[in-house]
Amino acid sequence: xxxxxxxxxxxxxxxxxxxxxxxxxxxxxxxxxxxxxxxxxxxxxxxxxxxxxxxxxxxxxxxxxxxxxxxxxxxxxxxxxxxxxxxxxxxxxxxxxxxxxxxxxxxxxxxxxxxxxxxxxxxxxxxxxxxxxxxxxxxxxxxxxxxxxxxxxxxxxxxxxxxxxxxxxxxxxxxxxxxxxxxxxxxxxxxxxxxxxxxxxxxxxxxxxxxxxxxxxxxxxx
Numbered sequence: 001x002x003x004x005x006x007x008x009x010x011x012x013x014x015x016x017x018x019x020x021x022x023x024x025x026x027x028x029x030x031x032x033x034x035x036x037x038x039x040x041x042x043x044x045x046x047x048x049x050x051x052x053x054x055x056x057x058x059x060x061x062x063x064x065x066x067x068x069x070x071x072x073x074x075x076x077x078x079x080x081x082x083x084x085x086x087x088x089x090x091x092x093x094x095x096x097x098x099x100x101x102x103x104x105x106x107x108x109x110x111x112x113x114x115x116x117x118x119x120x121x122x123x124x125x126x127x128x129x130x131x132x133x134x135x136x137x138x139x140x141x142x143x144x145x146x147x148x149x150x151x152x153x154x155x156x157x158x159x160x161x162x163x164x165x166x167x168x169x170x171x172x173x174x175x176x177x178x179x180x181x182x183x184x185x186x187x188x189x190x191x192x193x194x195x196x197x198x199x200x201x202x203x204x205x206x207x208x209x210x211x212x213x214x215x216x217x218x219x220x221x222x
Contacts, residue, residue, distance in 0.1 A: 005180075009048070012187045014210035016041045019190065024205050027197045033190065041190070044183050051176040058172045062165040069158040073111070076151050080107070080118050083138065087125075090135045097131045100124055111159070115152060122148045 019025060019038055088103040098104060101124045108114045125132055126145045191211060198205045203213045 005052070008184070009045075009052075011210050012045060012183055015187050015190060016045060018208050018210070019194075021205070021208060024194070024198075024209065027205075028190070028193060031193055031197075033193070041183075041186050044179070044186060048176065048179050048183050051172070051179050055169070055172040055176045058165070058169045062162070062169045065158070065162040065165040069155070069162045072151075072155050072158055076118070076148075076155060077114070079148075080121070083140075084121065086138045087135050087140075090137065091131065094131070094134065097128070097134075100128075101131075115156060115159075119149060119152055122152070 016038060019028060019033065019041075025033075025038075084103070084107070087101070088098070091097040091101070091103065101121055102117070107117055122145050125135075125140070126142065126149070129142070132140055132142065132145070191209070194206060194209055194211060206213050
């Protein structure tokens with residue numbers, strides 16, 4: 001919405017603030033565009049600015065939270081993929097371990113399924129010290145498995161935070177858009193009235209309100 005929003009806001013600002021021009025105001029006042037109504041329009045404009053700043057801030061927070069989540073998730077995905085390959089190789093003759101740890105089943109790609117599969121794998125090893133001893137060459141210990149599970153819990157926390165930030169952004173966007181629609185309606189009505197009131201030689205006042213007036217070049221006959 002960025003550039004289009006800023007362009008529209010600039011046009012709304014020119015329209016409302018320049019409506020204070022003595023000549024323009026004198027024409028529109030009889031149609032209920034009083035000082036108070038124009039002040040309300042300015043206030044509405046400022047509300048949109050405030051809400052847009054809030055939406056922008058929350059959007060940045062959401063992107064930051066998403067970045068932290070994705071970075072940690074991808075890091076642990078790579079770690080798990082490499083470690084699991086080693087475990088699969090070292091335990092290939094232990095059918096009970098291979099079956100119990102689902103070593104011959106590909107890891108899910110969907111986040112919710114992947115995080116559960118990862119926890120199941122590490123917990124499964126943690127609950128079987130005899131299997132951990134068989135893969136000691138990988139540097140795997142009870143402590144390292146516990147650390148891996150804690151890393152997964154951190155990923156879940158980062159994911160939950162990202163979801164919260166996404167919800168905050170969505171609510172801020174809805175609030176901004178609702179108020180922006182009110183401002184657009186206010187300006188649309190004022191702009192339509194101005195076009196009716198300022199015609200012919202008075203069309204110059206439309207330019208002051210930011211309303212483009214088509215100018216026809218006169219045909220010059222020799």
